Amino acid sequence: MATKIPYKTYLTEEEMPRSWYNVKAHMKGAHDPFLNPATGKPCTKEDLRAVFCDECIDQELNNTDEYIEIPEDIRNFYKTFRPSPLVRAYFLERILDTPAEIYYKFEGNNTSGSHKLNSAAAQAYYAKKQGLRSITTETGAGQWGTALSMAAAFYGLQLDVFMVKVSSEQKPYRKEVIRTYGANVIPSPSETTEAGRRILREFPETGGSLGCAISEAVEKAQNTPSCRYVLGSVLDHVLLHQSIIGLESKAALEKYGVTPDVIIGCAGGGSNLGGLISPYMGERLQGKNQIEFVAVEPASCPSLTRGKYAYDFCDSAKTTPLAKMYTLGCGFMPSPSHAGGLRYHGMSPIVSRLYHDGYLRAVSVKQSDVFDAAVLFAKCEGILPAPESAHAIRATIDEALKCRKEGRKKSILFGLTGTGYFDLAAYKQYNDKTMNDYVPTDEDLRRGFETIPKCAANDGLL
């Protein structure tokens, strides 16, 4: 084992970033604005105020400042789980017998088991600073709900989590972690909101959906004094908070004079990928590097590789602003056979725009190939990856094997967003060889596309 570069690199606390990186500062015209579906006009700060915290709205609408300072209180909370390690995957390289150098940024060493805590910490802090008493959100796989419950406990905020009912039943221990941190878990659809009651009247047996849970949480925020809604992915301010992943990776790699040739991240809503690539992408947009950026999505929910670039709702209940993004249609339902997250119909508008403009490549991978990669990785590098993260591992292994075949030495950086400790039902399927590789048919996609709104902004796009 050559160890000029250590296996793990931790920045010191003094070296931790003091600002987030706002990649929009270098995106020409940034991405297209959110539209108010009632008026068809760009959302104003006022449109968003009843739902989101003021500071998050300012960040959402900030297309000009390259760096935005991280308040000291957030930096202090970050110290409980950051800096995260940048790992040189010596053992994976050895087993692949590849000339490639593989690095990964591991964001799973915290109780939420994922990178979600980076934005939860920030959003809970801003809610507290604004003098709010409570926040509310939805959770599907449960990582975001856990992360937010930790942040809410830390800052002393009340939290209501609308948890997709089928998730809360299939993952009772995820629910229990959230409860342990003092948050209130409400299986969705619930009787506590008009949106929930409407769904229950129409589909009494439903197991719920992320779209419905979002609608319930938004309604709760709008109807509760001193309460706001927070979201764990997709939005620009979430990507901003996640830029700490890329900034730390870059600072660590620069110690060894390494600039990656390829950066690979899994993409569901896009927050991890966006955060990982943003400082490098900022340089790329200025012509300062020629890094290849790769988004990896599941073949079962292929928003970038098979979706349309159009204005769509962020939720399936059609209550949110319209975002210009790659989407399978807000009514697209990914197969329940797909493990873990990455089940979102759309994609972060920032990531979508970068992809549309050719700065980002996208690949889709099948579930069983993803778990092959996950288990190989676990056995040599120790960490049991989350199924989401394993999408990036799959693409990394493929890239490294290509390097071997071509005899090329590349530096590959990928984001290992989290651990699979709460995904063992999926690993059991894999171990039992009962996992399937569902891929939507063209007809499935057509039905999804029909749910994209036919508004003026979409003229010529559909």
Add this chain to the structure above:
Amino acid sequence: MATKIPYKTYLTEEEMPRSWYNVKAHMKGAHDPFLNPATGKPCTKEDLRAVFCDECIDQELNNTDEYIEIPEDIRNFYKTFRPSPLVRAYFLERILDTPAEIYYKFEGNNTSGSHKLNSAAAQAYYAKKQGLRSITTETGAGQWGTALSMAAAFYGLQLDVFMVKVSSEQKPYRKEVIRTYGANVIPSPSETTEAGRRILREFPETGGSLGCAISEAVEKAQNTPSCRYVLGSVLDHVLLHQSIIGLESKAALEKYGVTPDVIIGCAGGGSNLGGLISPYMGERLQGKNQIEFVAVEPASCPSLTRGKYAYDFCDSAKTTPLAKMYTLGCGFMPSPSHAGGLRYHGMSPIVSRLYHDGYLRAVSVKQSDVFDAAVLFAKCEGILPAPESAHAIRATIDEALKCRKEGRKKSILFGLTGTGYFDLAAYKQYNDKTMNDYVPTDEDLRRGFETIPKCAANDGLL
């Protein structure tokens, strides 16, 4: 937040210990030797060879060398999960409003979720080096089985894990992690061994016990060519491997000129506590410090605080050598209401001797008090602790509150051995307020003591 001392301290890879610390080198006459129950005489290397790896036996019987080198291959594997962080618990200090300085060494940042991997890495390596094809062990709560499956996968060894049947049913996901790393999980008692079949004939409905699983694994090792048995706690060589916890803690604290006034660890079999304290205890035995060492055990299984210091079997099936230790009797069955590990009837002979000689203080704590401490800790420090580890947190909080009352500034170091991600059924009991605080009656203890063997070596001790 005063940050002269960082929140987290990681040693660099160059600073990681290159040798383990053998505290027995400074224990006068070390502890009393293991006895062969058939002859009543001290166990020889030959007695142990059919069961244990040669190198582990050498380490087990080594009472003289203060330092034992860690082979390079093990140090490389250690890099996948070490160095572990030494954390200054600023947020816990703040919430307790205590003048005490609190530090903890966090060993939970690996897939096994505990410190067990420190010894699993070593024992699997030595088995491989000896040219063995397979190893076997037992697991109860599952941390040790997971750790060993990781190490076996890393070194390419076949592994059979006898998992207490009730655990394998109650913790299916623990079983699944072990399977994912390629090991074979056998619910115990099983039909695969004579010991298992005997138990099944006598108690067809039994959920199994750690004692029975040990007997099955030992039998399997004895009857399988090129296979040995490995154990995750209690034995001297396991404590030796765990000394890396104490060595790293000491190296990190010495950077800031800090010597702890008190060192606190939870104690089940004693490997974590023994490893944490060993380098400090070595100095104490040489009169170089006056540190107070505290073992924290559950009130439901109080081997140090209410047990007898006598020769006893290490397993309930009475197949192992006799160890001189604090014991509740090898037939003592802790209440099933007790969450997590720390359910062992005995205690590491090294820890027992140190306690007997007055170098170590022991306290017992009740389960609900332990979970009160766990949840307080999780909310301010972020980490959801394993129930075992939370015993040390309880005692640390009590010590810190005493410091506040007395206006005394002490430096407290405790061992945070692992995470509670697989213990959420216990947290659910706590959240639902259905947890109970069982403490064995004098009559329960009397029945346990009757199972301690009445042999010559125990004359005058019972």
